[in-house]
Amino acid sequence: MMGDNAVSQRQSSNFTGGLFSPREQAPTWSSPGCPTISSASHCEYQLSSDQEKAGLVDAHTHPVWAGERVHEFAMKLAGATYMDIHQAGGGINFTVERTRQASEEELYSSFQQRLGCMMRAGTTLVECKSGYGLNLETELKMLRVIERARQELDIGISATYCGAHSVPKGKTASEAADDIIKNHLPRLKELGRNGEIHVDNIDVFCEKDVFDLDSTRRILQSGKDIGLQINFHGDELHPMKAAELGVELGAQAISHLEEVSDEGIAAMASARCSAVLLPTTAYMLRLKQPRARKMLDEGVIVALGSDFNPNAYCFSMPMVMHLACVNMRMSMPEALAAATINAAYALGKSHTQGSLEVGKQGDLIIINSPRWEHLIYQFGGHHELIDYVIAKGKVIYKK
Numbered sequence: 001m002m003g004d005n006a007v008s009q010r011q012s013s014n015f016t017g018g019l020f021s022p023r024e025q026a027p028t029w030s031s032p033g034c035p036t037i038s039s040a041s042h043c044e045y046q047l048s049s050d051q052e053k054a055g056l057v058d059a060h061t062h063p064v065w066a067g068e069r070v071h072e073f074a075m076k077l078a079g080a081t082y083m084d085i086h087q088a089g090g091g092i093n094f095t096v097e098r099t100r101q102a103s104e105e106e107l108y109s110s111f112q113q114r115l116g117c118m119m120r121a122g123t124t125l126v127e128c129k130s131g132y133g134l135n136l137e138t139e140l141k142m143l144r145v146i147e148r149a150r151q152e153l154d155i156g157i158s159a160t161y162c163g164a165h166s167v168p169k170g171k172t173a174s175e176a177a178d179d180i181i182k183n184h185l186p187r188l189k190e191l192g193r194n195g196e197i198h199v200d201n202i203d204v205f206c207e208k209d210v211f212d213l214d215s216t217r218r219i220l221q222s223g224k225d226i227g228l229q230i231n232f233h234g235d236e237l238h239p240m241k242a243a244e245l246g247v248e249l250g251a252q253a254i255s256h257l258e259e260v261s262d263e264g265i266a267a268m269a270s271a272r273c274s275a276v277l278l279p280t281t282a283y284m285l286r287l288k289q290p291r292a293r294k295m296l297d298e299g300v301i302v303a304l305g306s307d308f309n310p311n312a313y314c315f316s317m318p319m320v321m322h323l324a325c326v327n328m329r330m331s332m333p334e335a336l337a338a339a340t341i342n343a344a345y346a347l348g349k350s351h352t353q354g355s356l357e358v359g360k361q362g363d364l365i366i367i368n369s370p371r372w373e374h375l376i377y378q379f380g381g382h383h384e385l386i387d388y389v390i391a392k393g394k395v396i397y398k399k
């Protein structure tokens with residue numbers, strides 16, 4: 001989105017040196033004695049001077065589901081790959097069966113608890129996907145659950161339709177794409193028009209033996225035609241040229257990108273298409289790490305997400321930032337920008353969220369440390385650190 005705030009390394013060439021423009025004063029962080037963070041050179045899109053107080057933004061989650069997949073964790077530890085399990089009917093398809101059987105109330109109850117965990121870890125805006133229904137009935141059930149949370153809870157939610165998360169049993173990818181285009185999307189459009197369900201983004205799992213490039217293109221284009229932002233899974237396990245496709249279609253963001261090509265990175269940088277990197281997934285599945293440094297150096301707007309799902313059971317953006325720093329070699333300021341303003345950009349919401357600035361909605365966290373870096377440095381220590389979480393100026397969590 002033109003004019004949307006976000007920070008890329010190229011626009012702020014000394015970005016690793018600090019978060020602030022030369023004219024801005026480094027703020028203190030909840031106590032005196034906070035060190036001054038050195039100033040950055042001019043950049044087109046400035047982080048706010050209070051960036052280290054901004055509420056965290058989680059740009060990629062799958063938080064609505066039923067069932068339990070801890071047994072798959074054991075299988076993976078014993079050597080099974082994600083695709084071994086998927087192709088044997090486990091993984092997403094396992095969760096689809098349980099989610100189809102669950103009542104809307106059961107789904108809402110576990111979803112609400114999960115959102116509570118995210119909020120206590122400092123998240124004030126979270127992207128939430130459907131995608132464990134695959135059929136229209138269950139996808140709508142999931143989207144109604146997300147809509148109810150959007151209306152009843154204080155945490156900000158960006159809703160994503162992900163009916164192409166896996167190819168349903170008995171269909172080819174192309175047949176599943178036809179069903180989505182002919183039946184799911186028109187219904188979503190109608191429900192959106194009536195104000196019954198608000199969906200922001202469209203997602204597809206573009207992967208070898210899941211949705212090929214052609215089916216992905218058809219689904220995403222049809223979603224865009226009904227007004228959804230394109231924000232999809234690409235180049236995760238195999239190089240698919242998903243980044244190139246996303247740029248061609250005008251995607252706002254692409255997630256994963258462990259296998260993105262050099263050309264894909266360059267195209268994403270020019271198109272200001274955000275890369276949503278998911279350190280928990282690469283860690284859990286022992287994948288090669290996405291090339292965060294190359295993306296940052298080339299000017300891609302890098303965002304972070306927890307990818308919370310039954311495969312990557314992590315609610316915590318502070319832990320995600322820590323993993324991004326250690327495993328993807330991001331600096332702490334880069335990780336903070338990726339988990340705030342850039343994650344908001346990936347969701348098309350950086351004009352209202354992602355930083356603490358006049359004119360935005362007042363999402364912030366307060367921690368009990370003199371240095372904001374402790375939020376990243378203390379691996380798993382966020383419960384001790386976070387004293388308050390505030391959304392739209394209202395305290396939504398107090399330790």
Ligand SMILES: N=CN[C@@H](CCC(=O)O)C(=O)O
Nearest residue numbers: 091092205281307309310311
């Ligand atoms: N890769 C596809 N989707 C999810 C995993 C979902 C699942 O395994 O249930 C992801 O982003 O990691």
Ligand SMILES: [Zn+2]
Nearest residue numbers: 060062233307
């Ligand atoms: Zn995902």
